Amino acid sequence: MTATSLSQEGRTFDPLSLLMRLTRNYMLRRIFIAFAKIFIVVTITFFIVRLMPSNPVETYIAELMDQYGYSYEEARDEASALFNLDLEQPLWEQYVQYMKNLARGDLGTSYRSRGTKVSALIARFLPWTLFSVGTALLISFSLGMLLGMIMAYRRGSILDHTLTSLASIVSAIPNYLIAMMILVFLGVQWKIFPITKMRGAYSPGMKPSFSLAFIKDIFFHATLPIITYVLTTVGGWMLAMKSSTISTLGEDYVTVAEARGLPERRIITSYVGRNASLPLITQLAISIGFVVGGSTLIEFIFVYQGIGQLLLSSINARDYPVMQGVFLIITIAVILANFLADFVYGWLDPRIRTS
Amino acid sequence: MSTVRSIWRMMTLNKVGFLGLLGVLFFVLMSFVGPYFVPLDTQTKVDKIYQPPSWEFWLGTDSEGRDIFSQIVHGGREVLMVAFLAGIMSTGIAVTLGALSALAGGWVDSAIMGLADIVLTIPHFPLLAVLAGLIKLENYVLLAFILAVLAWPSLARAIRAQVLSLRERDFVEAARALDLGTRHIILREILPNMVSYIVINLIFAMTSAIYAQVGLVFLGLVPFSGKNWGVMLSLAWTRGAIFYKNSIWYIMSPVAAIALFQLSLVSLTRLLEEIFNPRLRTSV
Numbered sequence: 076m077t078a079t080s081l082s083q084e085g086r087t088f089d090p091l092s093l094l095m096r097l098t099r100n101y102m103l104r105r106i107f108i109a110f111a112k113i114f115i116v117v118t119i120t121f122f123i124v125r126l127m128p129s130n131p132v133e134t135y136i137a138e139l140m141d142q143y144g145y146s147y148e149e150a151r152d153e154a155s156a157l158f159n160l161d162l163e164q165p166l167w168e169q170y171v172q173y174m175k176n177l178a179r180g181d182l183g184t185s186y187r188s189r190g191t192k193v194s195a196l197i198a199r200f201l202p203w204t205l206f207s208v209g210t211a212l213l214i215s216f217s218l219g220m221l222l223g224m225i226m227a228y229r230r231g232s233i234l235d236h237t238l239t240s241l242a243s244i245v246s247a248i249p250n251y252l253i254a255m256m257i258l259v260f261l262g263v264q265w266k267i268f269p270i271t272k273m274r275g276a277y278s279p280g281m282k283p284s285f286s287l288a289f290i291k292d293i294f295f296h297a298t299l300p301i302i303t304y305v306l307t308t309v310g311g312w313m314l315a316m317k318s319s320t321i322s323t324l325g326e327d328y329v330t331v332a333e334a335r336g337l338p339e340r341r342i343i344t345s346y347v348g349r350n351a352s353l354p355l356i357t358q359l360a361i362s363i364g365f366v367v368g369g370s371t372l373i374e375f376i377f378v379y380q381g382i383g384q385l386l387l388s389s390i391n392a393r394d395y396p397v398m399q400g401v402f403l404i405i406t407i408a409v410i411l412a413n414f415l416a417d418f419v420y421g422w423l424d425p426r427i428r429t430s
Numbered sequence: 431m432s433t434v435r436s437i438w439r440m441m442t443l444n445k446v447g448f449l450g451l452l453g454v455l456f457f458v459l460m461s462f463v464g465p466y467f468v469p470l471d472t473q474t475k476v477d478k479i480y481q482p483p484s485w486e487f488w489l490g491t492d493s494e495g496r497d498i499f500s501q502i503v504h505g506g507r508e509v510l511m512v513a514f515l516a517g518i519m520s521t522g523i524a525v526t527l528g529a530l531s532a533l534a535g536g537w538v539d540s541a542i543m544g545l546a547d548i549v550l551t552i553p554h555f556p557l558l559a560v561l562a563g564l565i566k567l568e569n570y571v572l573l574a575f576i577l578a579v580l581a582w583p584s585l586a587r588a589i590r591a592q593v594l595s596l597r598e599r600d601f602v603e604a605a606r607a608l609d610l611g612t613r614h615i616i617l618r619e620i621l622p623n624m625v626s627y628i629v630i631n632l633i634f635a636m637t638s639a640i641y642a643q644v645g646l647v648f649l650g651l652v653p654f655s656g657k658n659w660g661v662m663l664s665l666a667w668t669r670g671a672i673f674y675k676n677s678i679w680y681i682m683s684p685v686a687a688i689a690l691f692q693l694s695l696v697s698l699t700r701l702l703e704e705i706f707n708p709r710l711r712t713s714v
Contacts, residue, residue, distance in 0.1 A: 115548055124564065247696040248689045249641045251648070255663075255685055259672050368553030372645050386556060387649060390563035402560045409553055 102421060109414040116406050121173055124399055125166065135186070135395070156184075182403070183396035187389070193400040196385060201404065204374070204381030207297045208366050211304030216359065218305070219312020220352060224343070226313065227320035227351075239317075242310030250307040251372040257303060258376060273299060274378040299377050304366055315358055320351040353424055360416035364409045440701060447701025453694025457687075461506030470504045470657065471497035480676040490679035492662075493669045498683050501662055505684065506691070508658040509640060512574045516639035517632045519578035521585060525628065528589030532597070543590070546583035554580050558642055562651035573652065577639045585631040592624050626706030630699050637695050644688055659684040 139150040176182070182193035226235045245253065262270035273296055283289060323329065324347060332342050371383035378384075382401060389397035441448045475495030483490045489498040531542040558576070567573050646652045647660030650668075654661045662684040671677035 112548060112551055116552060119548075243696070244693060247637070247693045249644065249692065251645060252685050252689055255672070255681065259678060259681060263672055264675065264678065364551065364553050368555040371555055371559060372649065375649060383556075386559060390559055390651065393563065398560055398563060402556055405556050406552055410551055413551065 102418070105414055105417045105421070109410055112410050113407055116410070117174070117177060117403060118170070120399060120403055120406075121170055124395065125169075182400035185389075185394055185397050187392045187394040187397070193396050196397060197382065197400060197404055200380055200382045200385040201408075203297075203379065204367070204370055204383060205408075206293070207300045207379065207381060208304060208363075208370060210297065211301040212308070212359070212362065212366065214301065215305045215308045215362075216312060216355070219309045220316050220348075220355065222309070223313045223316020224320050224348065224351070226317045227324065230321065235317075238313060242313050245306055246308075246310035248307075250303060250369045251376060253307055254299075254303040254373050254376045257299060262299075268299065270299070275380055297379070300370075300373055300379050303373055303377075304369075307369075308362055308366060311358065311362070312355065315355055316351060319354050320347060323347050323351040326350070349423075353420065356416055356420040356423065360413040363412040363416070367405060367409055367412075440705070444701045444704050446697050447699075447704065450694045450697025450699075451701055453690060454698050457506055457691045457694065458510065460503055461510050464503040465507070468500050468503045471500045480671075480674065480680065482676065482679060489683050492666070492680045493671065493677070498679055501657060502659070502683050502687050504657050505659040505662055506687065508570060508656055509643065509660065509688075509691075512570050512577070512643050513636040513639040515571060515574035516577035516581065517635040519575060520581035520635045521628055521632050523578060524582040524585035524631070525589055525624075527582065528586035529593050531586065532590040532593035539590075542586070546586055549580060550583045554638075555642065555645060558646055559649070559651055562646055567646070567652045573643060573646075574639070577642055578635075580642075581635045581638060585627070585635070588627050588631065589624060592627060596623055626703065629702055629706065633695050633699050633702070637692050640688065640692060659688050663688075 136147070136150040136154050139145045139153055140147065145153065180194055182197070185191045185193055185196060188196070222238060226238055229235055258270060261267045275296060329342065329346055332346050337346075370381060371386055373379075374381045374383035375387055382405060385397065386401045386405070388394075389401060440451070473496065475491070477495065479491060479493060479495050481487060481491040481495075487497045487499065489502065492498055492501070527542050527546075531539045557580070561567070561576060567576075643652070644660040644663065647654055647658065648663045648667065650664055654664070663681070666672070666677070666681040666684070671680045
């Protein structure tokens with residue numbers, strides 16, 4: 076900012092330049108983009124659901140009229156109460172009402188389980204998915220980073236070749252097929268895992284608490300989903316870390332560090348490791364979306380009560396408010412996770428902050 | 431003689447990739463030509479349920495005594511058709527939008543890239559599941575189209591980057607100096623450099639199309655109207671085939687078929703990478 080703009084013109088307050096000034100800051104820009112994405116997705120979801128040929132609201136009204144003999148007004152009032160929208164108003168006003176509800180955290184009421192709020196259902200199922208996916212991503216990321224670095228340092232060795240082949244093979248196969256193979260081979264045929272006892276998020280009869288027994292139990296039940304997520308994502312991390320480490324090893328500052336005679340361990344962790352991990356953070360964002368999306372199938376296969384199962388059961392039961400709410404939450408979670416990854420990246424890489 | 435030479439070339443360029451090529455050819459032939467030679471076994475034989483592989487039934491029998499091998503042979507066609515259609519459509523959309531975005535610039539560029547960003551952020555499978563719940567996805571072309579609409583952003587971004595960089599390169603400038611016209615520039619100078627991206631992305635679009643459609647059919651969200659591998663998986667699952675020791679062939683055959691086909695496709699990309707990028711080749 077030059078002296079002239081400060082003294083003579085004063086600060087301009089028109090929205091456009093304010094926006095431009097705001098967007099110069101990396102962090103604020105990412106926050107703004109995240110909110111914009113959430114807003115767009117919410118809008119698209121609302122209009123898709125309402126403008127689809129078999130519009131669920133209209134279908135529900137028709138159903139009420141056919142099966143229960145309601146008149147149109149009565150059916151419409153019933154639908155309004157259920158979907159928490161005033162259907163007499165034009166679509167635009169319904170949209171505004173929907174957004175207002177959303178801001179208050181009101182996602183409507185379930186159609187199948189009358190009286191249960193959608194947000195309550197989601198609150199019951201979401202933590203399990205977050206738990207299993209989060210743990211798996213943590214394990215997969217750390218393992219991938221470690222193995223990738225080892226592969227880079229021992230490039231061309233048998234270990235390197237084997238791991239690369241394994242990683243390529245496992246990442247090419249769809250993750251639900253791997254889940255099925257685990258179930259069939261490890262569970263049924265070779266009986267390594269007692270799969271019938273591992274269904275559900277925790278054993279029946281156990282009360283959620285912070286006791287060690289309960290924590291051990293939830294890990295026990297989440298074992299197979301976590302193994303599947305880890306197996307299917309670790310390959311990508313390994314290969315990315317390997318190529319990133321290889322290029323970092325060629326950098327000047329590493330050569331200087333070695334020339335200065337710094338201990339090997341210090342070079343590996345502080346110089347190579349830190350810089351090689353940076354590109355992986357961006358891949359973390361892509362991974363999160365993929366794993367959360369795949370959780371729908373994997374939770375189905377392992378009968379794990381997470382948000383994926385809720386989505387599936389609501390689709391099969393044509394429970395539209397829940398369907399819409401769950402899809403929204405899944406997408407918002409992915410957007411937030413991406414934003415977090417961006418944030419971490421900006422925090423770790425000072426060059427981004429000052430650009 | 432030269433075809434033999436070029437096949438030998440491909441084989442030595444990348445052994446894994448060549449295996450992938452063979453795999454893909456095998457599955458394509460099996461799925462499109464095989465049905466004429468291997469009739470679909472629809473006879474219920476109650477005394478031959480869940481038999482292991484034998485000379486009579488190459489892959490064993492299913493829950494109704496029907497031959498699994500014939501089902502596998504007939505099951506690939508729909509899967510491959512949808513995958514191929516989805517791949518072609520997504521490539522078409524991606525090339526058009528990507529090139530348009532790069533060449534037009536300005537707000538068109540921002541709008542298209544913003545759209546691409548949104549489509550990339552939304553998790554694909556939940557969206558497909560929800561769409562399947564809202565509309566009946568009976569028509570496979572419609573399914574392929576929806577898959578294509580979800581798959582175009584990544585290729586579009588790559589195309590846009592390529593076009594932007596190529597636009598400034600020497601040979602384009604030379605063509606412009608020679609006044610060869612925009613159409614010539616696009617067709618003869620820019621596109622040939624992007625063929626590698628396009629073909630490789632086509633294959634990856636196919637793999638994700640297979641992932642999505644088999645997943646949807648397995649969950650029973652797409653009303654099945656024919657025999658395909660996803661249907662086999664779904665039936666095997668609902669009939670509890672995973673829990674019996676003998677029925678492993680019924681569930682593992684479609685799993686193996688899908689997995690092997692995906693592997694072949696991915697391996698094929700390695701070979702294609704080497705063919706299209708002469709700079710990567712070690713021998714001339």
